[in-house]
Amino acid sequence: MADYAINIDDVNRAAEIIQGQVLRTPLVPAPRLSHLTSATVCVKHENMQPTGSFKERGAVTKLESLTAEERKRGVIAMSAGNHAQAVAYHARRLGLPATIVMPESAPLVKAENTRAYGARVILHGETLYESADHARAIAAREGLVFVHPYDDPKVMAGQGTIALEMLTDAPELDQIVVPIGGGGLISGIAVAAKALKPSIEIIGVEAALYPSFQNAIRHEDRPIGGATLAEGIAVKTVGQLPLPIVRDLVSDIILVEEPVIERAVNAYATLQRTMAEGAGAAGLAAMMAQPERFKGKRVGLVLCGGNIDARILASVMVRELERDDRITSFRITSNDRPGFLGQVASRLGGLGANILEVSHGRLFLDVPAKGVSIDITIETRDRQHTLEVFDALAADGLEPKRIDSHGLSETAY
Structure with a gap:
C-alpha cells in the first residue's frame, strides 16, 4: 500500500487507545432497508455514541496523544457540530480545557450540547473555513492545541476503527458506504478495510451541493455551496491528508440531492426506527438514488450521526408523507348551507381519511355570494387511498380541487 498519512498499524493502535472510552457500536441487520434497496444491508x-456521532473515535485518539504540558494548555477545535461535541465531551472527561469555534449557522441543538459539555463556544463566520481561520488565530494567541476534525493522522486513525469493527462483525461485506465531508472518516475506513479485505469496495457519498472530493479527484468544477440538510458533510475544502487515500482506495463517489437525503432520513426513522441526521443518512440516500449500483450486494452503511433537530426531523417526516400523497390538501366549493361541513367530515370519516386541518373561505371573489369554499387537509393510508377518496368526493358532486405548494393545482389525482 502507498505511503499515506496513516496505515493499518495506526488504526490498530487507535483501537487500543479508544477501548473502554468509546462505545463499540452494533452492526445491525436492516431487513426493511434491504427490501427498500434490493441489497443485503446492515x-x-x-448515532449511539454518547454525543451522537462517530467523531468521538478520532477525538479520543487525538486527545490521548497530547503531552502533559499540552493538556494543561488546553485544546481548540472548529466544527459545525459533531466534532465540537466529541472534543468537548472527552476533553471534560479527561480534564482538558476546550474551546470550540462553530459557524454562526451551526444547528442550535449542536451548539447548546457543546456548551453543556463544558466547552467555551465561540460562534464565528458563515462557513467552516472562516471558523477554522478564527480558531487558528485563537490557538496561536492563547497557545492552545488545534484539533482538526479531519486533516490529522490521529483523528483519521481513530475514525478507521469503525472498519475494524464492521469487518470483525461482518467479514462477508462486499461494500462499505461512507458519507464524505473533509475525508477523515472515509480515509480511515478505507485504509483499515482495504488492509483487512483488499476486495472490498469503499463508496463515498457527498451532498450534491458540496461536491468537494468529486471536484478534487475528477478535476471537475461543480459549484459548491447552499443550504443542505447534510450540514455535517457540507465542506468546501477537502483534507489534504485524506485526499490521496480517497483518490486511490475509494471506488466511487456518489452525489445525492436534497430530496433523496430527506427520504433517507425518513427511511431511517420509519423503517430502521433510529434517528439519522442528514449527513448520517447520506449513505442510504446513495443506495436509494442509484439502487442498481448496490443490487444484490452485501452492504455496510455507516450511520455516522444522529444529531438532528427535532423540528427538522418532524418537518422531514411530514414532507415525506406529502410526497407519498399520504397527506394532501384540496378545496371544495359549494352552497353555504347548515350542516354542510359536518356532512363532508362524516363522508371523509366514512372513507377512512383523517382530517388534519379545515379552513373556511366566504370572502373570496371567485366564490358565489351565497357560497363557501372549504380547504381541507387529510391523511390517508397511501396514494391509492387518496385516489379513492377523491373519486368518491367527485362522485358525490363535490368536485375537489387539489392544492399544492403553489396553490390550486390543475393536476387531478
Missing part, C-alpha cells in the same frame, strides 16, 4: 449505528 447499519453501523454510530
